[in-house]
Amino acid sequence: MAPSAITETISSTLTLKGQEKPAEAAQQAAVEGKEMTPLEAISHGMLMPGIPTFPTYTEERRHILIHMAATFRFFARSGFTEGQSGHISVRDPEFPSLMWMNPLGRHFGMLTAGDMVCLDIATGKIVGGNTSRPANAAGYLIHSAVHKRRPNDIHAICHAHSNAGRAWSVFARPLEMLNQDVCNFHNAHxxxxxxxxxxxxAEEGEHIASALGDTNKGVILLNHGLLTVGSTVDEAGFMFGLLDRACAMQLAVEAAAANGIPKNVISDEEAAHNFKMASEANVLYREAQPDIEYEIEVAGGEDVVARGFESLRAVVAP
Structure with missing residues (x-):
């Protein structure tokens, strides 16, 4: 089948999910005694915008792949590279049976939107995108299994072999709620x-998907690394960085505790409240933006990170 010819509804303005209320929404909610949304609670003055929506699939796809490339550049800056290992996938906004992945063997810090490969989730067939490089076979088996298991809430998956993640993974233990930030994974990893x-x-990918389960945001893979998921690539990427840093902190705390220093762990009640307020999709999208914007700025602007996008096509197999 030829590249998409689906009629797209054109809107003259870009709308923002989570910003339907006026800027004074948080203050008004407080006055009326209503429960504020997480974005309302954290915003003082104007309301922080949430996940953007776009008038066309092309514009949405461009935004997603630019942010995907910027997330990879954040991974490179964070030291999450290990040879050819590691991959991110994002479900296509127009064709949910397709996903975009990074090509095998290209450094995370060099990736642009035009580098991404488009694969059919069910079959693994490369159906569009950059066809000058192969995709990662192991990556396809892992990501496709997760996308198949959770087709509705997961639109992006991150997996890499980070140092702290691999180190903590050898204990095959979940993380403790040692600080406010790790509560994003309270009962969710x-x-x-x-x-x-x-x-x-395919069997191993299915085992990983089963371990992740139906609601978790991350999974620690024994002797392997970390995997996180999200409703946006921004969320999945932020959560990966957070999970890796949480593993590093857990290792440091365990070393101190081994010398007799007692640990103070956040209670389940407080951890659950922190999770509720900090783990909503729009909030997690916002959490990622400082690093995303930094990577785009350092690269030389959005057009640099978007390079090659105009030549990409997402094709649905006949």
């Missing part, structure tokens, strides 16, 4: 306590 080797078969 799992441990895959089995090592099945490099993923060269």
């Amino acid at each position: 799992a441990v895959y306590a089995r090592y099945g080797g490099i993923v060269f078969a």
